[in-house]
Amino acid sequence: MSTVLFVYAKGGPPLGYALSRVAARAAVHLLALSPLPPTVAASAGRRCASVVTADGPERGDLVSLIVARAQEVGADAVVTFSEYAVVAVAEACAKLGLAGAGRSCALARDKRLMRRVWAQQGVPQPRFRPVADERELHEAAAELRGPLLLKAAWSAGSTAHRIIRCTDEVPAAWRRAREVMAESAGLGYAELHVAGADGDFLVEEIVPGTAEGWFAQPGWGDYVSVEGAVVDGVFHPVCLSGRMPTVEPFTERAGITPAALPSDAQQRVVALARRAVDALGLENCGIHTEIKLGADGRMWVIETAARFGGAMTVPQIEEVFGLDLIGMLVDQLLGRPVNWPAEARPAQEARGAAGSLVVLAVDGDGAAWPDRRRWDFPAVRDAAPLSPGSALSVVAENSLPDGTPVPVYDPAAGANTMAALCLLSATDPETVLHDFRVLVDALPRLLPAAGDDTEPLEARS
Numbered sequence: 001m002s003t004v005l006f007v008y009a010k011g012g013p014p015l016g017y018a019l020s021r022v023a024a025r026a027a028v029h030l031l032a033l034s035p036l037p038p039t040v041a042a043s044a045g046r047r048c049a050s051v052v053t054a055d056g057p058e059r060g061d062l063v064s065l066i067v068a069r070a071q072e073v074g075a076d077a078v079v080t081f082s083e084y085a086v087v088a089v090a091e092a093c094a095k096l097g098l099a100g101a102g103r104s105c106a107l108a109r110d111k112r113l114m115r116r117v118w119a120q121q122g123v124p125q126p127r128f129r130p131v132a133d134e135r136e137l138h139e140a141a142a143e144l145r146g147p148l149l150l151k152a153a154w155s156a157g158s159t160a161h162r163i164i165r166c167t168d169e170v171p172a173a174w175r176r177a178r179e180v181m182a183e184s185a186g187l188g189y190a191e192l193h194v195a196g197a198d199g200d201f202l203v204e205e206i207v208p209g210t211a212e213g214w215f216a217q218p219g220w221g222d223y224v225s226v227e228g229a230v231v232d233g234v235f236h237p238v239c240l241s242g243r244m245p246t247v248e249p250f251t252e253r254a255g256i257t258p259a260a261l262p263s264d265a266q267q268r269v270v271a272l273a274r275r276a277v278d279a280l281g282l283e284n285c286g287i288h289t290e291i292k293l294g295a296d297g298r299m300w301v302i303e304t305a306a307r308f309g310g311a312m313t314v315p316q317i318e319e320v321f322g323l324d325l326i327g328m329l330v331d332q333l334l335g336r337p338v339n340w341p342a343e344a345r346p347a348q349e350a351r352g353a354a355g356s357l358v359v360l361a362v363d364g365d366g367a368a369w370p371d372r373r374r375w376d377f378p379a380v381r382d383a384a385p386l387s388p389g390s391a392l393s394v395v396a397e398n399s400l401p402d403g404t405p406v407p408v409y410d411p412a413a414g415a416n417t418m419a420a421l422c423l424l425s426a427t428d429p430e431t432v433l434h435d436f437r438v439l440v441d442a443l444p445r446l447l448p449a450a451g452d453d454t455e456p457l458e459a460r461s
Contacts, residue, residue: 084190118301357421399420
């Protein structure tokens with residue numbers, strides 16, 4: 001039987017889901033770089049041939065640790081589904097002579113390098129400038145056309161995003177973005193291999209996105225993601241996921257599979273994603289590419305990651321298209337034959353639709369809830385105003401325990417202030433979008449009041 005070393009860190013699809021798919025293909029040895037979620041810790045020991053935890057200073061040189069552990073267990077493949085570990089695993093695979101994302105993986109992780117490559121290749125993207133300190137941010141703000149978005153080069157989940165509308169906002173934006181990156185590192189949401197990555201930033205122009213002219217139904221967000229894989233250097237698109245509008249500054253609220261785009265629009269989006277992915281020179285890995293939609297068919301590539309989409313993107317794809325992407329990638333890395341889609345699956349081929357909703361303490365317009373509430377999924381499930389045939393569940397691994405106060409939404413912290421992750425299955429993507437919009441506005445009414453034992457209701461600036 002083949003052996004796989006699974007390198008776990010925060011982010012990516014839920015560990016319980018991913019682990020079950022890997023274990024169905026090979027004997028699994030788990031190397032945990034983050035504490036295991038309590039909901040998975042017990043079952044991990046039963047599913048894995050071994051579980052080794054290295055989530056502190058003993059981790060040392062991460063690439064060397066992964067190489068040594070892979071050699072100890074005789075791994076035939078090494079996988080990770082976390083944004084924060086993809087570079088280390090790619091470098092370890094290269095040293096071990098195993099299939100992996102390849103030595104150019106950092107191009108799909110460091111947004112500064114990624115954007116430079118795309119600029120050289122003429123891939124349409126927002127104008128940007130790397131910034132290393134407040135002085136450089138001032139200089140970039142004077143050169144670029146506002147409003148601008150400051151973002152961390154190695155972040156994920158819209159963490160440390162700050163909108164800058166005038167130069168007077170530069171000092172506060174720079175200070176808060178750095179604070180949030182430090183806070184995220186303390187929570188385990190930070191690059192694990194590159195030293196000093198939390199100090200790397202870039203600033204970009206905010207392009208004029210719009211969903212009008214792309215979707216027949218109002219309410220969609222103005223960007224989509226192309227999900228797929230790179231196989232022996234060749235990009236294989238699988239499908240597109242749509243979005244609800246983000247919460248300011250650009251925090252994702254919901255991803256919906258499939259995106260309800262007409263086939264001609266989907267083909268144009270995939271063609272642009274292919275240009276972006278091909279420019280990075282990746283070898284064997286999952287792919288998640290985000291593309292901003294504009295008026296008159298304009299598009300801009302926002303970013304590409306050398307891993308599958310996070311949250312419930314991969315389970316959603318399995319539910320509606322019957323494709324186990326994690327199992328397929330494991331087979332690919334082990335040298336087994338895999339029937340990758342030749343083209344992105346259109347929405348018409350989906351068996352229903354599925355979406356994942358990040359629960360944030362803001363309404364549909366992005367305004368903060370008037371008072372604090374406690375997360376209580378049974379209360380939501382039993383009274384949620386859903387369409388006939390829709391089913392709602394909670395992803396316990398990515399959610400606070402019932403009874404926990406919902407955090408105040410912090411625009412700079414983004415998804416770090418989420419309360420829960422919910423999964424909705426419905427007849428079609430339009431119904432998922434409708435149900436999510438209704439649910440978002442109903443949550444403050446459905447959830448119980450937090451009471452007087454919580455912190456004062458005040459969001460950080």
